[in-house]
Amino acid sequence: MTTYTRPEERLLLGPGPSNCHPRVLQAMASPTMGHLDVKFMAIMNECMDLMRLVFGSSHPVTIPVSGTGSAGMEASLVNFIEPNDRVVLGVAGLFGERMVDIAKRQGAQVIEVKAPWGQAVDMDELEAAVSEAPTKLVGLVQAETSTGVYHDLKPLAAIARRHDALSVVDAVTSLGGMPVLVDELDLDIVYSGTQKCLSCPPGLAPLTVSPRALDVLLNRKTPVSSWYLDLTMISRYFGKERFYHHTAPVNMIYALRESLMLIAEETLEATWARHAENSTALYAGLAALGLPALPRPDQRLASLCVVRVPDDVDEAQVRNRLMKNYSMEIGGGLGELKGKVWRIGLMGYNSSARNVNYCLTALGSELKAQGQKISVDAALKEAAEQFTIPV
Amino acid sequence: MTTYTRPEERLLLGPGPSNCHPRVLQAMASPTMGHLDVKFMAIMNECMDLMRLVFGSSHPVTIPVSGTGSAGMEASLVNFIEPNDRVVLGVAGLFGERMVDIAKRQGAQVIEVKAPWGQAVDMDELEAAVSEAPTKLVGLVQAETSTGVYHDLKPLAAIARRHDALSVVDAVTSLGGMPVLVDELDLDIVYSGTQKCLSCPPGLAPLTVSPRALDVLLNRKTPVSSWYLDLTMISRYFGKERFYHHTAPVNMIYALRESLMLIAEETLEATWARHAENSTALYAGLAALGLPALPRPDQRLASLCVVRVPDDVDEAQVRNRLMKNYSMEIGGGLGELKGKVWRIGLMGYNSSARNVNYCLTALGSELKAQGQKISVDAALKEAAEQFTIPV
Numbered sequence: 001m002t003t004y005t006r007p008e009e010r011l012l013l014g015p016g017p018s019n020c021h022p023r024v025l026q027a028m029a030s031p032t033m034g035h036l037d038v039k040f041m042a043i044m045n046e047c048m049d050l051m052r053l054v055f056g057s058s059h060p061v062t063i064p065v066s067g068t069g070s071a072g073m074e075a076s077l078v079n080f081i082e083p084n085d086r087v088v089l090g091v092a093g094l095f096g097e098r099m100v101d102i103a104k105r106q107g108a109q110v111i112e113v114k115a116p117w118g119q120a121v122d123m124d125e126l127e128a129a130v131s132e133a134p135t136k137l138v139g140l141v142q143a144e145t146s147t148g149v150y151h152d153l154k155p156l157a158a159i160a161r162r163h164d165a166l167s168v169v170d171a172v173t174s175l176g177g178m179p180v181l182v183d184e185l186d187l188d189i190v191y192s193g194t195q196k197c198l199s200c201p202p203g204l205a206p207l208t209v210s211p212r213a214l215d216v217l218l219n220r221k222t223p224v225s226s227w228y229l230d231l232t233m234i235s236r237y238f239g240k241e242r243f244y245h246h247t248a249p250v251n252m253i254y255a256l257r258e259s260l261m262l263i264a265e266e267t268l269e270a271t272w273a274r275h276a277e278n279s280t281a282l283y284a285g286l287a288a289l290g291l292p293a294l295p296r297p298d299q300r301l302a303s304l305c306v307v308r309v310p311d312d313v314d315e316a317q318v319r320n321r322l323m324k325n326y327s328m329e330i331g332g333g334l335g336e337l338k339g340k341v342w343r344i345g346l347m348g349y350n351s352s353a354r355n356v357n358y359c360l361t362a363l364g365s366e367l368k369a370q371g372q373k374i375s376v377d378a379a380l381k382e383a384a385e386q387f388t389i390p391v
Numbered sequence: 392m393t394t395y396t397r398p399e400e401r402l403l404l405g406p407g408p409s410n411c412h413p414r415v416l417q418a419m420a421s422p423t424m425g426h427l428d429v430k431f432m433a434i435m436n437e438c439m440d441l442m443r444l445v446f447g448s449s450h451p452v453t454i455p456v457s458g459t460g461s462a463g464m465e466a467s468l469v470n471f472i473e474p475n476d477r478v479v480l481g482v483a484g485l486f487g488e489r490m491v492d493i494a495k496r497q498g499a500q501v502i503e504v505k506a507p508w509g510q511a512v513d514m515d516e517l518e519a520a521v522s523e524a525p526t527k528l529v530g531l532v533q534a535e536t537s538t539g540v541y542h543d544l545k546p547l548a549a550i551a552r553r554h555d556a557l558s559v560v561d562a563v564t565s566l567g568g569m570p571v572l573v574d575e576l577d578l579d580i581v582y583s584g585t586q587k588c589l590s591c592p593p594g595l596a597p598l599t600v601s602p603r604a605l606d607v608l609l610n611r612k613t614p615v616s617s618w619y620l621d622l623t624m625i626s627r628y629f630g631k632e633r634f635y636h637h638t639a640p641v642n643m644i645y646a647l648r649e650s651l652m653l654i655a656e657e658t659l660e661a662t663w664a665r666h667a668e669n670s671t672a673l674y675a676g677l678a679a680l681g682l683p684a685l686p687r688p689d690q691r692l693a694s695l696c697v698v699r700v701p702d703d704v705d706e707a708q709v710r711n712r713l714m715k716n717y718s719m720e721i722g723g724g725l726g727e728l729k730g731k732v733w734r735i736g737l738m739g740y741n742s743s744a745r746n747v748n749y750c751l752t753a754l755g756s757e758l759k760a761q762g763q764k765i766s767v768d769a770a771l772k773e774a775a776e777q778f779t780i781p782v
Contacts, residue, residue, distance in 0.1 A: 004652070005433040007421035007645060017641060020423050028642065029420040030398035032411050032592050034720045042396040066594070067458045067619060070637035074619040102618045195638055201423050203457070203594055203640035225616045227493045228458060228465045244725070246461035247586055249594035250408060251419065252643070254398060261395070329425045334635070 010323075011350075013359055014331035015145045015304055016173065017195035017202050018347040020255075024200050027258035028251050035248040047253055048238065050260035054175060054198075054268065055190060057182035057208040063238050064256055065205035065229065066249050069172040069193025072205025074102055075229040076168050076191045080137055080213060082222050083107030088129045088165075090121035090140030090156075093147040094334050095170055099139060106225060108136075117147050117336055118294045118306075123155040130163045136216075139168035139189075143178065145196075146334045148306030148343060149295045150178070157185040166213050172196060175206065176263055177275040177303035177347060188213040194252075197275065197303050199348035200259035203252045259348075275302035277386060278351045282344065283307075285360040285383035289367055289374050294341055303351070305344045310372065315339060318366045326362045356383050401714075402741075404750055405722035406536045406695055407564065408586035408593050409738040411646075415591050418649035419642050426639040438644055439629065441651035445566060445589075445659065446581060448573035448599040454629050455647055456596035456620065457640050460563040460584025463596025465493055466620040467559050467582045471528055471604060473613050474498030479520045479556075481512030481531030481547075484538040485725050486561055490530060497616060499527075508538050508727055509685045509697075514546040521554045527607075530559035530580075534569065536587075537725045539697030539734060540686045541569070548576040557604050563587060566597065567654055568666040568694035568738060579604040585643075588666065588694050590739035591650035594643045650739070666693035668777060669742045673735065674698075676751040676774035680758055680765050685732055694742070696735045701763065706730055709757045717753045747774050 012018045033040040052062045065072045077099065081087060087108040089099050092115040103110045111129050115121045121140055130138050138160050142151050153169060160167035168189040171180050177197030182190055188210040195202035209217075209231065217231055224230040228246065236243035263271050279302045283293050291307035293300065309315040315332060316339070322328045331343035346355060360383060364376035403409045424431040443453045456463045468490065472478060478499040480490050483506040494501045502520050506512045512531055521529050529551050533542050544560060551558035559580040562571050568588030573581055579601040586593035600608075600622065608622055615621040619637065627634035654662050670693045674684050682698035684691065700706040706723060707730070713719045722734035737746060751774060755767035 004437055004648075005430055007424055007434065008428075008430050009422045010424055010428065012423065012425055014425055017423050017425065017638060020642075025420040025422075025642075029416040031400045031416075032403065032408050032586075033398055033401055034403055034405055034408065035593070037399075037401065037714075037720065039396055039399050043398065046395055067462065068638050068640060071458065071619050074617065078617075098618070105614055105616055105618060193638070195423075195641075201640065201642035202426070202638040203643055223496050225496055226465065226469075227489070227496060228462045229619075246459050247408060247584070247593040249459060249592065249643075250586075251411075251416075251592040252594055252640075257395075323428075329428065 008327060011326065011328045011355065011358065013344050013346065013350065013355065014329045015343045015345050016347060018199065018345055018350045020201055021199040021259065021262055021349040023262065024255050024258045028201070028255035030251070030254050032250050035250055036242060036244065040250060041242065043257060044248065044253060047257040047260065050257060050264060051206045051208070054260055054263055055180055055182045055206070055208045056184060059182065059208045059210050061214055061235050062208040063234065064253060065207050066246065067205055068202050069205050071229065072191030072193060072207050073099060073170060074226065075205070075207060075231065076189045077102045078106055078226050078229060079217050079224050079231045080166060080189065081106040081108045082220060084109060085136040086111070086133055087137045088113065088126065088135050090126050090151065092119065092121050092149050093117055093141065093144040095141045095145055099170065118149065120149050120151050120299045127159045130159055130165060135163055135165045137168050138165045141170040143171065143173035143301050143303060145173045145304060147294060147337065148301050148304050149299050150301045153185050153187060157187050160188065161186060166216060173301065173303050176271060177351065178301065179272055182208055194256055194259065197348040198259040199262065200255050203249060204256050275346065275351045277388065278346045278353060278356050279303065279305055281353070281383040281386035282346060282356045282359065284386050285356065285379040288379040288382040289360065289364050290372060303345060303347045306341050308341055313367065313370050313372065315342065318370060321366050322362055328362055353387055399718060402717065402719045402746065402749065404735050404737065404741065404746065405720045406734045406736050407738060409590065409736055409741045411592055412590040412650065412653055412740040414653065415646050415649045419592070419646035421642070421645050423641050426641055427633060427635065431641060432633065434648060435639065435644060438648040438651065441648060441655060442597045442599070445651055445654055446571055446573045446597070446599045447575060450573065450599045450601050452600040452605055452622070452626050452629070454598055454625065455644060456598050457637065458596055459593050460582070460596050462620065463582030463584060463598050464490060464561060465617065466598060466622065467580045468493045469497055469617050469620060470608050470615055470622045471557060471580065472497040472499045473611060475500060476527040477502070477524055478528045479504065479517065479526050481517050481542065483510065483512050483540050484508055484532065484535040486532045486536055490561065509540065511540050511542050511690045518550045521550055521556060526554055526556045528559050529556045532561040534562065534564035534692050534694060536564045536695060538685060538728065539692050539695045540690050541692045544576050544578060548578050551579065552577060557607060564692065564694050567662060568742065569692065570663055573599055585647055585650065588739040589650040590653065591646050594640060595647050663693070666737065666742045668779065669737045669744060669747050670694065670696055672744070672774040672777035673737060673747045673750065675777050676747065676770040679770040679773040680751065680755050681763060694736060694738045697732050699732055704758065704761050704763065706733065709761065712757050713753055719753055744778055
C-alpha cells in the first residue's frame with residue numbers, strides 16, 4: 001500500500017452523520033489529557049451541564065456513553081431490563097425495530113405496537129398494550145430516522161406515569177434540533193447521538209437517566225449483561241467518587257462540549273426555530289420538485305425530510321450523481337422503503353437556508369436530467385416563501 | 392456557566408492515554424464523511440490493512456470496535472461465550488479480573504489461574520486448568536497495565552491449540568509497542584485500544600478474529616447478548632456487503648489510520664526496538680533514583696515501567712507536584728497496589744530518550760524535595776548508558 005485516500009469535503013445532507021461545525025473539529029484536535037486529570041474532570045462536568053441544558057434535564061446522571069447512538073440505545077435498555085420483564089415498544093421504523101432486538105436479547109417479554117412505515121405509532125394502542133399487564137419499560141423513537149416520522153413525547157410520558165412504567169426515548173435525530181424537554185414532560189431514560197443535530201462527529205451517545213430509573217437500576221436482582229455499559233459502575237466515574245471504569249474518549253468529549261456550547265450560544269429556542277423553518281422550506285421546495293413528503297404535516301421531523309421518489313426516477317443514480325457532481329450526500333431508503341424514498345437531513349450546523357437552496361438546485365437539476373418536467377426556480381421560490389429569519 | 396476550562400498541554404507518562412502524535416490530531420480534524428461513502432470505505436479498508444500489519448494478522452475480520460479498549464475486551468468475550476461455556480483466564484492484575492467479570496456476566500463457568508500482582512501467570516498452571524475439562528476459551532492479558540507485567544503469548548497459543556480452545560488476548564498496552572504476532576503464534580482473538588502505543592486518542596478498539604473463532608461465532612446456539620458489539624452483524628459492514636449496522640466513528644477512524652501509518656513509516660521492528668530501549672533506560676534510571684522495578688526483568692513491558700515507591704515518600708504528593716510543576720502525569724497504583732507503586736508509561740509517540748530524561752529529572756527533583764538521598768545526575772547517567780539508538 002503506497003497511496004492513501006484523502007478525506008473529502010462533502011455536504012452531508014443525509015440522515016447523519018452531518019457536517020461538523022469547524023469549531024468542533026478544532027476543539028477535538030486539542031491536546032489529549034488524562035481521563036482522571038482534575039482539569040479534564042472540569043471539562044467533563046461542563047459537558048454534562050451543557051447536556052442537561054440541551055436535554056432540558058436536571059437528572060444528575062446525564063452522561064456521554066462511550067460509543068455511538070446505538071450504544072446509547074443499548075445502555076438505555078440493558079441497564080433497566082431483567083429477564084422476563086415486560087417491555088412495550090412503539091415501532092414505526094428501523095430504529096424502533098432495533099430497540100425490540102436489543103430488548104429481546106435481554107430476555108424481555110417484548111410487546112410491539114406497530115405503525116406502518118411513514119406513520120406515527122397510535123398512542124391509544126400504546127397505552128392499551130401497557131395497561132394489559134404490569135410493564136417495566138415503555139419506549140419509542142422520538143425521531144424515526146428511517147422514515148422522518150416524529151412522535152410527540154407528551155402522551156408517552158403520561159402513559160409511563162399512569163401505569164408506573166419507565167419511559168425510554170430515542171432522541172438521536174432530534175436532540176439539538178427539536179425540543180426533548182426531559183424535565184417538563186417527566187421522561188425517564190433518553191439517549192441521543194453526537195453526529196446529527198449536534199454538529200459533532202459520531203462516537204458518543206448523550207444519555208440522561210431519571211432518579212426514578214436509577215432507583216430501578218440499583219435494585220436489580222441480576223447483574224447488567226454488559227460490563228462496558230453498566231451504569232451502576234459508570235455512574236461512579238461521573239459522580240464525586242471519580243472511580244475509574246474505562247478510559248473516557250477524551251478528545252470526543254472536547255468535541256461534544258464545543259458542539260453543546262454552540263447551541264447554548266445560539267440558544268435552544270433559536271436552534272429549534274431554525275431547524276423548523278429550514279425543514280418547512282425544504283419540504284415546500286421538494287414538493288414543488290414533484291417529491292411529496294412521506295409523513296403527514298403534524299408528524300414531520302425538523303431535522304430530516306423524507307420524500308417519495310417518482311416511479312420513473314432512478315433514485316440510486318440521482319444520489320450517485322449528486323455525490324459526483326456536487327459532493328453532496330443525501331440518504332436512500334432503508335428496509336421496506338429501500339429505493340422508494342430520499343432522506344434529506346438538515347441537521348445542526350447544516351440546517352441553513354443556504355443548504356436548502358443548494359439541495360433544491362442540485363437535486364432539481366439532476367431530476368431534470370432524469371427527464372422530470374420541473375422548475376428549479378419554482379422550487380426555490382416555494383422555499384423562499386417559508387423563510388422569516390433573515391438569511 | 393460563563394467560563395470554560397481549556398484543555399492543557401500535558402506530558403502524559405501515565406498508564407494511558409498517552410500523548411497523540413500531532414499528525415494524528417490533525418487527521419482527526421479532517422472533514423467528516425458519510426460512513427457508507429465509497430471514499431470513506433476506502434479509508435476504512437486502509438485502516439484495516441494497517442491494523443493487520445501492526446497485529447501481524449492476516450485475519451479478514453480485523454476491525455476497529457466503536458468503543459474504548461474495554462469495549463474491545465467485551466466484544467472479544469461476549470461474541471464467543473455462551474452460557475455454561477468453560478473459560479480459563481490467567482489473572483495477574485486488574486485487567487485480568489475485568490475479563491473474569493465480563494465472562495461471568497455471560498454465564499460462563501470461569502476458572503481463574505491467578506498470579507500475585509507483579510508476577511506473570513504460570514503457564515503450566517494455566518495448561519493444567521485447561522486440561523481438566525473441555526474448554527471453549529483460554530485467555531490472558533499480554534500487557535497487564537495495572538502491574539507492568541508482560542506475558543509471553545507463545546505458550547498461551549500452544550495451550551489453545553493442544554486443547555482445542557480459542558485463545559483470547561488483551562494487547563491494549565502492547566500493540567504498537569511490543570510484538571503481538573497474531574499469525575506467527577496462531578492467536579485467535581486479540582484486541583487493543585488506541586490510546587496507548589498507537590499515539591491516538593482513546594475511543595476505538597482494534598480487534599482481530601481468526602477464521603477458526605469466526606466459525607465458532609457463526610455456529611452459536613444463542614444470540615450474542617450485545618447488539619452493539621455483535622460481530623455476526625458488524626462483520627457484514629466490514630465485508631463486501633457494506634451492510635449498515637451502526638454509524639462508524641468516522642473522525643476517530645481518520646486518527647487511527649494516521650497513527651498506524653506512522654508505525655508503518657517507522658517500521659514495526661524499529662518501533663518495538665525504540666520502546667524496548669527507552670523502557671530499559673527508564674528502569675535503569677529509576678533504579679538509580681531508589682525506585683526498584685516491580686516485575687522481574689524477563690516479565691517487563693516495553694511500554695510501561697512499574698516501580699515500588701519508598702515507604703517514606705508521599706506518593707500522591709509527588710504525583711500532584713509533578714502535575715503542578717511540570718504538567719507531567721504519571722500513574723499511581725490500582726487495587727492492592729494503590730499507594731505502593733508508580734506506573735510510568737513510555738508509549739508510542741511518548742517513547743523517546745527525551746521523555747526518559749524529562750521524567751528522571753522531574754521525578755528525581757521531587758524525590759529530593761521529599762528528602763530522598765539520591766542523585767539525578769547518576770540516574771541520567773545510568774539511563775544514558777542504555778541508549779544505543781542515536782538520540
